[in-house]
Amino acid sequence: MSTNHSPLEQPSRRAVKSLEDQPLKHVAVPLEHSSWGRQFAAGWLGRFRRRASDALDAPNTPDTADAVQDVPYARDWTVFKALLRNPAALSGATLLLALIVIALLAGTLYPGDPLDIVAQPMLPPGQDPQYWLGTDSLGRNVLAELVHGSRASLAIGATAALIGVVIGTLIGALAGYFGGWVDDVLMRVTELFQTTPSFLFVIVIVSIGHPSMSIISLAIGVTSWPTITRLVRAEFRALGQSDFVMAARSLGFGHARIIWREMLPNALPPIIVTTSVMLATAILMESALSFLGMGDPNVVSWGSMIGDGRDMLRTAWYLTALPGGALVLTVLALNLLGDGLNDALNPRLNERP
Amino acid sequence: MISSRTTRVVRRLRRTGAQAVPTVIAVVVLNFVLLQLVPGDAADVLAGESGSATAETMAMMRHHFGLDLTLWQQLVAYLNHLAHFSLGFSPRFNTPVMQLIMSRLPNTLILMVSALIFAVVAGVVIGVAMATWAGRWPDRVLSFIALVLYSMPGFWLALMAIVLFSVKLGWLPSGGEMTLGADLSGWDWLADRVSHAVLPALALASFFVAIYARLTRVAMLEVQRQDFVRTAQAKGLHPMIVTLRHVLRNALIPITTVAGMHLGNLLGGAAVIETVFSWPGLGRLALEAVQGRDYNVLLGVLLLSSLLVIASNVLVDVLHAWLDPRIALH
Numbered sequence: 001m002s003t004n005h006s007p008l009e010q011p012s013r014r015a016v017k018s019l020e021d022q023p024l025k026h027v028a029v030p031l032e033h034s035s036w037g038r039q040f041a042a043g044w045l046g047r048f049r050r051r052a053s054d055a056l057d058a059p060n061t062p063d064t065a066d067a068v069q070d071v072p073y074a075r076d077w078t079v080f081k082a083l084l085r086n087p088a089a090l091s092g093a094t095l096l097l098a099l100i101v102i103a104l105l106a107g108t109l110y111p112g113d114p115l116d117i118v119a120q121p122m123l124p125p126g127q128d129p130q131y132w133l134g135t136d137s138l139g140r141n142v143l144a145e146l147v148h149g150s151r152a153s154l155a156i157g158a159t160a161a162l163i164g165v166v167i168g169t170l171i172g173a174l175a176g177y178f179g180g181w182v183d184d185v186l187m188r189v190t191e192l193f194q195t196t197p198s199f200l201f202v203i204v205i206v207s208i209g210h211p212s213m214s215i216i217s218l219a220i221g222v223t224s225w226p227t228i229t230r231l232v233r234a235e236f237r238a239l240g241q242s243d244f245v246m247a248a249r250s251l252g253f254g255h256a257r258i259i260w261r262e263m264l265p266n267a268l269p270p271i272i273v274t275t276s277v278m279l280a281t282a283i284l285m286e287s288a289l290s291f292l293g294m295g296d297p298n299v300v301s302w303g304s305m306i307g308d309g310r311d312m313l314r315t316a317w318y319l320t321a322l323p324g325g326a327l328v329l330t331v332l333a334l335n336l337l338g339d340g341l342n343d344a345l346n347p348r349l350n351e352r353p
Numbered sequence: 354m355i356s357s358r359t360t361r362v363v364r365r366l367r368r369t370g371a372q373a374v375p376t377v378i379a380v381v382v383l384n385f386v387l388l389q390l391v392p393g394d395a396a397d398v399l400a401g402e403s404g405s406a407t408a409e410t411m412a413m414m415r416h417h418f419g420l421d422l423t424l425w426q427q428l429v430a431y432l433n434h435l436a437h438f439s440l441g442f443s444p445r446f447n448t449p450v451m452q453l454i455m456s457r458l459p460n461t462l463i464l465m466v467s468a469l470i471f472a473v474v475a476g477v478v479i480g481v482a483m484a485t486w487a488g489r490w491p492d493r494v495l496s497f498i499a500l501v502l503y504s505m506p507g508f509w510l511a512l513m514a515i516v517l518f519s520v521k522l523g524w525l526p527s528g529g530e531m532t533l534g535a536d537l538s539g540w541d542w543l544a545d546r547v548s549h550a551v552l553p554a555l556a557l558a559s560f561f562v563a564i565y566a567r568l569t570r571v572a573m574l575e576v577q578r579q580d581f582v583r584t585a586q587a588k589g590l591h592p593m594i595v596t597l598r599h600v601l602r603n604a605l606i607p608i609t610t611v612a613g614m615h616l617g618n619l620l621g622g623a624a625v626i627e628t629v630f631s632w633p634g635l636g637r638l639a640l641e642a643v644q645g646r647d648y649n650v651l652l653g654v655l656l657l658s659s660l661l662v663i664a665s666n667v668l669v670d671v672l673h674a675w676l677d678p679r680i681a682l683h
Contacts, residue, residue, distance in 0.1 A: 197658050198621060327506060
């Protein structure tokens with residue numbers, strides 16, 4: 001089919017060459033050096049870009065068309081478009097975006113410490129227009145607490161998920177790439193972490209340090225990586241057999257380069273999906289921790305609000321219901337988005353036989 | 354056939370057992386070292402609570418419980434205890450740890466087993482329903498409900514259930530494991546125990562119902578596209594029989610895998626649910642041990658939960674080796 005396609009050349013290389021001519025502003029990395037940029041462009045912007053460049057780059061056309069089929073996860077339609085077409089994912093993304101905006105604006109909307117006492121205690125919702133969700137048992141503004149609480153949840157969730165994904169991906173990639181004794185040792189360590197119930201583990205780590213936001217994120221991140229490790233390892237083992245990795249090996253690329261620039265970008269879709277699940281789990285775990293009174297005492301968190309409200313469950317159940325509702329909404333948004341991403345990245349699962 | 358199955362299972366058991374021993378020892382050492390990093394010890398907490406401790410009594414207490422030894426000596430002493438099937442002594446509760454754990458274990462097991470059974474049964478039923486009507490409205494409604502359950506912290510659901518069923522309706526008790534001082538026997542005793550266990554078990558199960566439902570749906574859709582299902586349909590079998598006997602049975606393998614994996618998480622969840630319902634179980638014991646810096650108890654609970662996870666993995670392995678001959682080959 002293609003005449004100037006050397007067998008050793010990595011199949012998608014050509015496609016990228018033509019892609020690189022296009023200025024892609026929203027990818028931060030300089031594209032000419034980045035297979036990450038390539039992967040994002042192919043995955044999220046898809047053939048639209050590629051077709052445009054095909055037209056500009058006529059001699060490469062047969063080659064490019066050939067390469068497109070070889071890029072895993074690049075499809076006729078793009079992930080981005082698929083997400084926009086999926087109402088569940090779209091509503092999840094919108095909700096999440098709104099929550100992020102609220103978290104960022106918390107200081108402007110409700111300046112000052114949300115833990116300050118502002119009015120008479122136990123004001124029911126809807127009585128005073130100034131505090132339209134009422135006040136808690138100490139006379140703190142519930143709405144201000146809720147708005148500020150989004151910060152703790154999102155910040156801890158994001159940091160913990162990031163830590164977990166970085167550790168998990170690194171270990172999984174090394175185990176899957178090298179195999180042999182490296183794989184044995186790393187999988188043993190992973191197993192070790194999997195046999196201890198992660199929530200108890202988090203509690204132990206948090207009680208080692210002071211219960212601060214950073215320690216809590218670290219504890220949740222450090223206990224949550226095994227899931228992603230197994231996933232990345234499996235992905236790397238499969239990718240290790242593929243032609244483009246073989247080609248990269250025979251071109252004499254170093255291990256680091258093959259792992260980072262060639263394999264990892266192709267293992268990205270399942271990692272992205274799992275990250276959204278890990279974020280949701282981390283938020284739930286943080287809420288349970290602060291519900292038990294083991295959270296950061298100086299930071300308002302939805303979990304600690306539920307814990308405080310629990311004492312008034314019989315008389316003022318809304319003090320428990322409101323922060324829990326916010327929690328459910330946040331985690332639901334993440335899961336809707338995660339499901340949407342999953343459908344977009346693995347469309348096979350949704351087809352009927 | 355039976356004998357080859359048995360040898361398969363036995364071989365599997367032996368291999369897993371050999372792998373489990375180093376894992377358990379590593380877990381013990383890791384937990385031990387981690388707990389030594391926690392600031393403060395049981396003597397501090399006891400002294401703080403009594404409010405009248407002198408430096409001498411604290412030194413005596415530390416010496417009595419072996420807290421003044423070096424890390425290495427303490428570790429060797431602990432491993433020595435373990436080798437004699439003892440989990441050490443709890444300074445806080447003034448009881449051997451083994452006895453303490455055994456007094457709490459049945460309560461937690463009741464909670465976990467009933468939650469797991471409910472979660473698997475409800476999850477599989479919902480999952481089968483979702484897969485049967487995949488893409489149509491029953492699937493959409495059930496999927497959304499499963500997703501909401503999946504996004505809901507169990508302890509919050511528990512609190513809301515208390516508001517509804519205990520406070521507003523008054524149907525079920527809001528805490529404890531039995532009515533105190535009621536002195537019931539026979540059926541009344543059983544009914545009392547069950548009514549106390551319903552809410553905690555359901556709250557603990559909620560998250561896992563969602564997981565199994567989603568998993569069953571995906572696994573069923575995956576199996577449905579395989580050739581033997583088409584063959585079964587072509588034979589003219591009733592769709593119900595194809596769904597149950599051909600599809601569900603094969604979809605059960607990934608479900609059992611995940612069910613085994615989640616046993617540890619179930620225990621972690623039980624710690625929170627037990628706190629909500631003042632249920633005297635292992636999870637609450639672990640939390641009390643953290644707060645009281647009672648490391649022997651905490652180590653015991655952690656060791657036991659690791660053993661539980663390993664045992665459940667072995668059980669799942671054996672189940673798989675039994676269900677599917679291909680699995681034992683590699």
